[in-house]
Amino acid sequence: MTTTTTASTSGTQGLCRADFEPVRHELERMLAAGEELGASICVTVEGEPVVDIWGGYTDAGRTSAWERDTLVNVFSITKTMTAVSALLLVDRGLLDLDQKVAHYWPEFAANGKAGIEVRHLLAHTSGVSGWERPIELADIYDHESAAARLAGQAPWWEPGTASGYHAINYGHLIGEVIRRVDGRTLGRFFAEELAGPLGADFHIGTDPEHFDRIAPIVPPPPAEFDMSALDPDSVMIKTLTSPLLDYTRTSEAGWRQAEIGAVNGHGNARSIARLQSIVSNSGVLDGRNWLSSKTIDAIFRQQADGLDLALMAPLRFGIGYGLPHPQSAPAVPGGRVCWWTGVGGSFVVNDLDRRVTFAYAMNKMAPGIIGSERADAYLRATFGVIA
Incomplete structure (x- = not known):
């Protein structure tokens, strides 16, 4: 060809x-x-x-x-980078997917969370899909204080029984586990262990030197339904509004520089595909064994299959990724395939x-x-x- x-x-x-x-x-x-x-x-x-x-x-x-070399905020594609970071530690024997989160992060055991396992965080089934109110978007820029708040609260449903998409706090939960195991923050660990060695222009916590290459997000049309008419104490509303993701603030320096491993990664399709090719090539890239076949197999351990409590859509989750689903992802092929998307369409x-590996990043957000x-x-x- x-x-x-x-x-x-x-x-x-x-x-x-x-x-x-x-x-x-x-x-x-x-x-x-x-x-x-x-x-x-x-x-x-x-x-x-x-x-x-x-x-x-x-x-x-x-x-x-x-x-x-244009960069853009790819929102929840960032979660796949956070997941690969955690899987590196799993592969090195430093993190056990079936171990209790509190084994690594003792404070997390508070308020009925002692039984939550690492796999529950990676698969959105922990019951901790957001912060208790009140919380503002700027409050999550400080990782340590935001993680401490999550450690102190109770789960919103019985852990392990269903998924509830960890929309904004995924990186705070998994990033804190990584920090407790390795000592480095998620952004630094990702940069030094993955993005840097692979020459991938993707950032979790973006330095000002890159700001002039970032394409500002164009928000989608307003939602067709009135969220204020829904139960404010439902998992869905608490997850998606605690805090509310304000797209107009994604061009602010505070947002860009924070290490928010769920939603503020900046990259482009090339860097996404470069990093995620580790997975599509069964752990081997550039002649290096990044992840063992056992660790790759773990991605496909199904953890949830049903109506997601936060997104109110049918989803299947493995470890760190969605698995093929004809309703929620009709264009994703079946087989040994894992995927995820960012709000707006990435x-x-x-x-x-x-x-x-297929990767797509854009600045004009689509609805949904x-x-x-x-x-x-x-x-x-x-x-x-x-x-």
Whole structure:
């Protein structure tokens, strides 16, 4: 197969192997129609990029082009980076998925949480899917105090019995376990153990030197339902509003520099695919054994399958990732596949059967929490080639 690197008249640039041209065409179509503002897509096969394309604009005024090294807040794609960080410690024998969280973080045992295991945190089944009120967004920028608050509160449902998406606090929970085991913060551990060695331009806690490369987020249209009409004490409302994620604040320095391992990772499709190729290649990348087959197998230990209490959508969770589900992720192929998405539409899929990673990042958010029509179109174009 041939590989082309071109700048097209529709505004896309980058590398695209000839057989994957349907992916480029789909991105060009979305850009031309105004569905996308700016975006990047990367597909790796056996760890090597066969698609690495980008196009559009970084700003709503369409004055600044999306460049090769443009970064964007990819929201919950960050959770997959946090998960791989924890799996590194599992692989080294320093962290046990079936051990009690309190074994590593004694304060976490308070208020009925002594039995919660590490796997419950990674699979969103711990019962601790948010903070007790009152809490403001800026309160979670201080990791230690925010983690201490989580340690002191009671679970909102019986741990291990159902998933309740840990929307904003996932990185505080797992990051604190990593800090107790390793001594480094999540952002530093990730940078020194993964992003740095792999040359991946992805950041959990982004230094100001990178700010001029960040494409500001364009928030989605307002929600079609009135959240104030729902039960304020439901798991869903408490999770999604404690604190409320204010998209207008994601361009502030405080947000960007904080280490929020659930939702404030900054990267692009290339860096996402580079890092996640560790998983799609069964733990081996660049000739290095990053994760053993046993640790990779653990990802596919199903922990929950049913209506998620926080998102009120049917989901299947393994360890650190979602597993294929025809309703919540219709464009994700079946098989030995794990995936996740960021609010607004960013997406990553690791297909271990085909040794493929798909990654997509953009700045114009789509409505909804799980995926988008745009992401589905790119996924179908990609896996239509591979199938």
